[in-house]
Amino acid sequence: MPGDTKSRILAVARELFVEQGVQNTSLRQISERLGLTKPALYYHFASRDDLVRSIVQPLIEDFQRFVDDREPTGGDPRRLLGDYFDLMWRHRDVIVMMVRDLSTLSHLDLGTRVFGWRRQIVALLLGPDLTREQHIRATVALGGMSDCVVEYAELALEEVKPTAVEAAAVALGI
Template sequence: MPSDTKARIQAVARELFAEQGVRNTSLRQISDRLGITKPALYYHFASREDLVRSIVQPLIDDHDRFVTARGPGDPRELLEDYFEMIWRHRQVFVMVLNDLATLGQLDLTDRLFDWRRRLVGLLLGADVTQEQRIRATVALGGMSDCTVEYAGLPIEEVKPTAVHAAAAALGL
């Protein structure tokens, strides 16, 4: 478990990265907002890339666990659980979308496509038509977009509509 200072650094960095983008946020801005010295920040994180990776890694770990640990089951339940998982990481999604170069720096692009492919298999099985794949892209991408677009709303206002729309896009 991260130390309190490390967790505070990550929280402030996540906020600034989401507001300004990763490349537009300096470690000086992060340390200034926290009221700590830049060397104190370097004590916890060797570089900005190390800090970014520490913020994105829980999202990666949760996605990996989600697609690995799940078996085929009720598609609507899977959509609901998936939405809750990505909702927990909505600030990271905002951060990454504000600075798409982060995807490349962390080798996330291939992972995202792999997660999506595995989720489609869990939702629709192995024998999927092109039309079903397209519907799944709309469904899963739409739910992800909702976590960014409506990040400031309570989950209770977003999840039911997002899951219902995703299920409709899948033809469920």
């Protein structure tokens, strides 16, 4: 039962954070929506920061696992782009939450992590020694796919992914 309450708190907090932003959502709002007292909420999460960390942690773990489990170069770049898009799509609510409230990025040092993951993905796609043009193309490709995840989050995956992945591949010249 406590696990169920914690899951409900996370789901409602995620929903409110996406709707209103992290800074504009109080623990009182979360507890009221759940029909819980604030002390009951504090039993599961010590603070709003703790709640945000719990929501973002699965994204951090999945992205780190994604880059760690890939073989350097030699793979199918379109498949890698598609897998990367799928990963972002699975976490699109958290990505929307982060974009809506950019302080979330600094809160968990996510900005540094995101750019680190992108550099690793670019190296997986194009190798370690890139020209300035390749770096710029990679920025457009990966950034564009990220923007599609945020901009079209309400659409079906099948409506967004094929075009986003193809546009990224064209931007990369692959």
